[in-house]
Structures are given as structure tokens and as C-alpha cells.
Amino acid sequence: MRNLNQHNITQAVIDSFAGTPDPRLLQIMTSLVRHLHAFARDVQLTEQEWTQGIDFLTRCGHITDDKRQEFILLSDVLGLSMLTVAMNNDKPQGCTEATVFGPFHVDGAPRHELGDDIANGAKGTPCVVRGSVRGLDGSPVPGALLDVWQSDDDGLYDVQHQGLDHAQSRGILQADDDGRFHFRSIVAVPYPIPHDGPVGRMLDATGRHPWRPAHLHFMIQAPGYETLITHVFRDDSDYLDSDAVFGVRQSLVCAWTPQPDGTYLLEYDFVLNPAHSE
């Protein structure tokens, strides 16, 4: 590799990784170089555009902290997050489909009893959520743990509210012996992903909006089953056809039904995939 040019450099870079001890890492680096160079060649990337790319990544890095993750947002709006989720969660017909995790989950959310109001003061129209967790064969999954989180009527998650010192519209519940669960929360509304940073400017420059359709996040865990990370979307929401992060799957869209007293009811049954099944 003593006389590198635009025609031989890709192979030279790939060869430089030949001594990688971990075969999986070797595979990833080889493919990354091949596709990265193919992109640069395809568009005949200029030096000025390369500089703009370096600046863009630098700005993403500098806005990222323990509460803001611009690289996840970038992956989300480029569809890489959903592609990765979809490839790794190709479940058998009948199982509840997975969608993106998103950046607003918090480990160690408060535990709640069935029937509790997890809104905990969050602004929004009251909503009862109930349903069941079952296996692919229809058998209940007793004691399944449901980790639930959502934004409030302002389109903000609790962690986005400056100074709020307790969880809102977020909690962990345990299904009963029949795999059934119910709790109270608020009606989800559409909200924009954080768009005051470089990813937001990229969306602006490409004529895209930052909005996500109304949804409620679930992570459901039970021994003997694959963990399910998903949303339930509201069927009358805006942006179902243009989710900024490409997370909508038709099977996850359902009615949130208005009740005579002005509250809402959401009913959804989850079907888990047995662990290690093919």
C-alpha cells in the first residue's frame, strides 16, 4: 500500500484489518469499509461535503449528554434503528411485533400495583389501559412484567421536564396469574422528537417533519419468553403514515375508545415469542 489512489484504496483498507482476531469484528469492519467507500464513490463526495460531514458528527457528539442522545436520533431518522429492530425480531406469525426502543426509557421505573394511576400528575386526558399477555399457543403468561412509558399532553416525557423530580406516566406493573393487566394513565398525543440540534436541522434541510404518531411504549419480560419491546399506536393519530423514526407497524395500531365520562379505554393483548424459538 505504497501507491494509493481512488481505485486501490478500498482493498488496501480492507487488507489492513486482516489481522483482526475476532472474526465477527473482522466481518463488520470489512463490510463497513466496503459500504462507506461505495457511498463516497457513488456520490463522488467533495472535500467540502466531507468537511460538512465531520462538522455534523462533531455537533451530534457535542449536544449528546446523559439526557440527550443525538446519535440515536440520527439512527432513528435514517431508519437504521427500525431496520435493526426488524432484522433481530422477526417473530413467528401471531406474535406481537416489535418496534423501536427510543431514547426515553428509564431503568428502574417505579413499581405499581394493577389498577394504579401511573400518570402520577402528568397532564392529559385520563385513559384506562388493559389487556393480557399470552404465549403463541394462547396460554396466559402469569406474572409478566410490563415496563410502560409515554409522553404527556405537551408531548414531553417526564425526563424532558426540567426540575421534575419524580416519574410521570412511567412505571412497572406485573400481570396477574391469568396474564391480565390494567392500569390508568393518560391519552398519548403526537410529539416531535428533539429537533433543536443537528438532526433537527437535517430534517429541516430535507423537508421532513420531526413528529411521531401518538403511542404508548411497552417492554414486556417473562421467564421462558423473548423480551418484547414495542409501542401501541393510536389509530386516529396524525403522522401514522409519516412517523419520523419509521416505527409504525399496522398490527400495533389500535383504537383508543372514548368513554361516556370523557376518559378513554385502550385494550390490547400481547403475544410473546417463546425464548430461543426459531
Next chain:
Amino acid sequence: MRNLNQHNITQAVIDSFAGTPDPRLLQIMTSLVRHLHAFARDVQLTEQEWTQGIDFLTRCGHITDDKRQEFILLSDVLGLSMLTVAMNNDKPQGCTEATVFGPFHVDGAPRHELGDDIANGAKGTPCVVRGSVRGLDGSPVPGALLDVWQSDDDGLYDVQHQGLDHAQSRGILQADDDGRFHFRSIVAVPYPIPHDGPVGRMLDATGRHPWRPAHLHFMIQAPGYETLITHVFRDDSDYLDSDAVFGVRQSLVCAWTPQPDGTYLLEYDFVLNPAHSE
């Protein structure tokens, strides 16, 4: 895009950019999505690997500041920088070839007179550098500006020395009316790129070293000619065949000749490409 899966998501993301007003940006985003998704599919990226990728980029962002640019290092060691340089500087036969700019250039380096010692106290074996700047037709380029920079005997550029408050082995000179230049500096030695960050850990994990062969940087500008950004490499240096940033071109390798008094002489003639030529 209401029922996204691993098979239809790439087209959905590409379609989302359809309203991009700038056709060049549209082309770049479309190609980027296509190649990024092709990479993820090719390696069947796992969710854990995706998380590691996000963490890697985050660490690159957090170590980057006004003196350290980890994203440029990343681009360098993946060969993207050199590929971009090579694609954009495909000069006619006979012109001096370009190579990577690197992260250690400083705008506004001190002006020097021909014959000055630009080392300015930098540690190293004294070396006289002389040569000429000509056009492709052999005619001299009178008054060409040469911006020169290099590392010292410790393998460090002046900007890498904590507390050093003046330029060393760095300066701008003007060729004479015959396009000739000469100055004094020190002999370049091989040095490792900064490898105490995430890019260094990636090199470690892939069995690669961080070293660059000995070289002297030049940026040469003159009215009517394309700016030339290049290095001159030392022909007896280690790492000419394994430059960590893939910058070596055989035409840029030349002898740095020992002199009877223990100093060195480097002679190199640069040939500039007329501006806007094809």
C-alpha cells in the same frame, strides 16, 4: 409507510427525503440511506452491536474538542479521507499528487523569509529543504505561497505540546521570482496518530498500529493554479507500507540526504495543476 419491516423500510426512508429542495442533498441522503442499510443487512447487525456503535460515536464526540478531532481520525483510519482526496484531486500526469490534509494544520502560521529556520526551537536533526514550484508546462510559479508543517523528534506537532505558546516547525514562505524556495527545519520522524481514544481502541481491537511514516506537510497556493495539499515522505522511513491513514503515494517518497556535517538535505520540486483545467 404504515407497516414497516426489514424488507420495505429502506425504500420508505428514501421516499421520506423526496421533498429535499437541494438536489445534491437529496442525492447524498438517498445514497447514504441505501449504503447504510446495505451494511446493516450485509452483516445482520445485532441490537447489541448497534448499541456499541452508538457508544463508539458518542465517545468520539466527547473526546473531540478544538485541539482533538476524533471523527477526522476515524475517517483517516477507515481510508475515507484519502479516498475523498484522491477522487477530488485526480490531476493530469506530471502534476504533484495530493494526499491527506491531516488534523494538525493551523491557519495563520507565522510568515518566514526564504532561508529561515522554521524549526524555531523544535527538537530534531537539522535539515535544509529546497526546491521549486512549477506549472505543468515547466514554467516557474513566481511567488507561490508554501504553508509547511511537521512534527518534531518526539513525533509531536507544536499544537500537541501542552503550554507551548509559539509555532515550531510550522510556517508560511513565499517562493522567489523563479518559483524557488529554501528553508531550514528538522528531519521528520514517524509518529503515531493520537491513539488514546476510541479510534485507538478500534485499532488495537483490529490488530492495527497507529503509526505514520516520516513526512513533511505542504499546502501550496498560487493564483491561476489549484491549491496543492500534500506531504513529502522520507524514503527510508518505517511504515511506508502500512501508513495508518493510507496517505502514501510513491511519487511523494524521496531521499532526505545526510550531509557531511550531520544535517540533512531534502530537495523536492512541486508541479501545480492550472486552475479549472480538466
